[in-house]
Amino acid sequence: MTSCFLPAAEKCEEMTDLDLKHSLTGTSLNVRLLFYTRANASCAQLLSHREPFNNSQFNLSSPTTFLIHGYRPTGSPPIWLSDFVKFLLNRRDMNVIVVDWNRGATNINYWKVVDNTRKHNGADLSSIHMIGVSLGAHISGFTGANFNGKIGRITALDPAGPEFNGRPPSERLDPSDALFVEALHTDMDALGYRELLGHIDYYANGGADQPGCPKTIFSGSQYFKCDHQRSVFLYMSSVNGSCPIIAYPCDSYTKFLDGKCMDCGRFQSAGCPVFGYDAINWKDTLVQLNQTRTYFQTNKETPFCKxxxxxxxxxxxxxxxxxxxxxxxxxxxxxxxxxxxxxxxxxxxxxxxxxxxxxxxxxxxxxxxxxxxxxxxxxxxxxxxxxxxxxxxxxxxxxxxxxxxxxxxxxxxxxxxxx
Known part of the structure; x- marks a missing residue:
């Protein structure tokens, strides 16, 4: 099946842009699916969230990646969204669907937003890759669980911790939600989740404080979101292929820093897994090992690798x-x-x-x-x-x-x- 090009007059859709007023009053959940391909990399088309694959512009022979944002306390679209879409499409020919649930994610009442994560409808294809940020990571998990773990891959970028820490697998992301589940932790001492969630879990710089992020509250909003948001930029860098980052299996960050985890013999000839988009090459070994904890260090800005x-x-x-x-x-x-x-x-x-x-x-x-x-x-x-x-x-x-x-x-x- 071949891709169809979009008519020149077709309207370009954009992610819902709300403001502080909506954050204070709250909004009802209204999911919109914004569809991109290489033919319309900068002009999103609106799909039906019930039957997205029936759209004539969909190339069923290409893989499909869902990109799901997280909690949006002030209602603004994520600053990284358009670059993330472009990096994915530059990496390979695929269908990219941005799940716009800003109406429902925009609410100062975080616990109302947690409830909304359970109402999202997904799709069941083994070629699906769901990339979920913060609360979006658990949306991916709930979607995968609804389809008995048949979704191909879930990538959780600093999955949300508040209201999910300590919960049983049925109430959060877990390895059974997809054929391959990976989780990156960058803010586990605040907004992120601390424990293992996937077949492989990456703890960047120990999983908490990230280089270059503010250390005091006097830095304003960046103090609250920099560590949490770093997960997105780290993964985007891996998609862009700027520089591979080796993820070392290890029991603790201290042992990693002591150089006690350089031996990746359990991965045999494949060697230590890499962090990010290319980790799929280690899928079979990682799934067999069940849950692997890994560590790596980064620089404070792209391409991040050390x-x-x-x-x-x-x-x-x-x-x-x-x-x-x-x-x-x-x-x-x-x-x-x-x-x-x-x-x-x-x-x-x-x-x-x-x-x-x-x-x-x-x-x-x-x-x-x-x-x-x-x-x-x-x-x-x-x-x-x-x-x-x-x-x-x-x-x-x-x-x-x-x-x-x-x-x-x-x-x-x-x-x-x-x-």
Missing amino acids: FGYKVDIVTWNQKTHWGYLTIKLSNGQKETQVELNHKYLMFERFVKSSLLALFDTDIQSVKEITLKFFSWFLSSKCHQTVVLYFNRPLCRYDLLLEENKDVTFRPIPCEDSNF
Whole structure:
């Protein structure tokens, strides 16, 4: 079946745009389905929400993605909506349906909006991919449950926590709602959900505070929505294919930062899964494992990805010292630095410590490494071996680190060493 082009005179539909007045008084639920294809990427057409696939412009041979927004306290359309649609259509030829339930999502009474999430009607096709933001994630779950989990894929972007935390699977999103369910957590300590919801759950930067987001209430509305909204921009970046982010299976964020979760042996030759749109390539393994918790770190802005080395430290000093390190990599033209201070390390004789160093920039052909040691006490010295490796092995030995003093050296490739 082929796609049909839209007549030039066809009216372009837009998402419902409400204001604070509607937020105060509340609105009745009125779902509108806005339909996009590559032929009308910037001109939405209105579909029947009861029988969307009977529309003559629908290409049944193409996959279909539903994009479902969340709670809209002031009634304005999401700022990311048009870019998200464009990224999806650029990625592949598909039908994109934006579920406009702004009439029903616009209400200061959040609990009334929670009730509205259960009234949405969905469709049953294995080629369906539902991307739900916040409350939209649970809408996707309820839709999937109505069709006995036959929907192909559900992506939950920081699924809503209030009124859903602690609820049984029948009252929230869960892995049985689709053939493949993934959930990204970016604000689990406030607006988001904390526990596992999918076959794979990603906890970006630990799942709570996101880099670049305000830390105090004096920053205004961004303080409340930045962490929560970051989930959308992270996933959009994965759709856009800007830069792959590896998602490391791990029991906790602390273990991840300690470099204890770099081994993805359970995924065999496939290696660690990636976060986002291409995670579908790991579907069979993830579904078999049932529920997998993963972690990764990001930058504060697109393309978000960081580049990692595992750092092993063996100390030879006679006395025990506590402190942390900064590491700088340089290739003579570019440099990048990371401060490994998520916890204080104990530098003790013949004791090995491990950390994960994640840099903002990918430095190819590293020519120089600079270390700086910071101690709890002044005038501390420690004689230690430092080994850096992760995909591109780098090794070095016998470094004397003094308090707050740079030590720069050329790395020795690990294959040329005796380590």
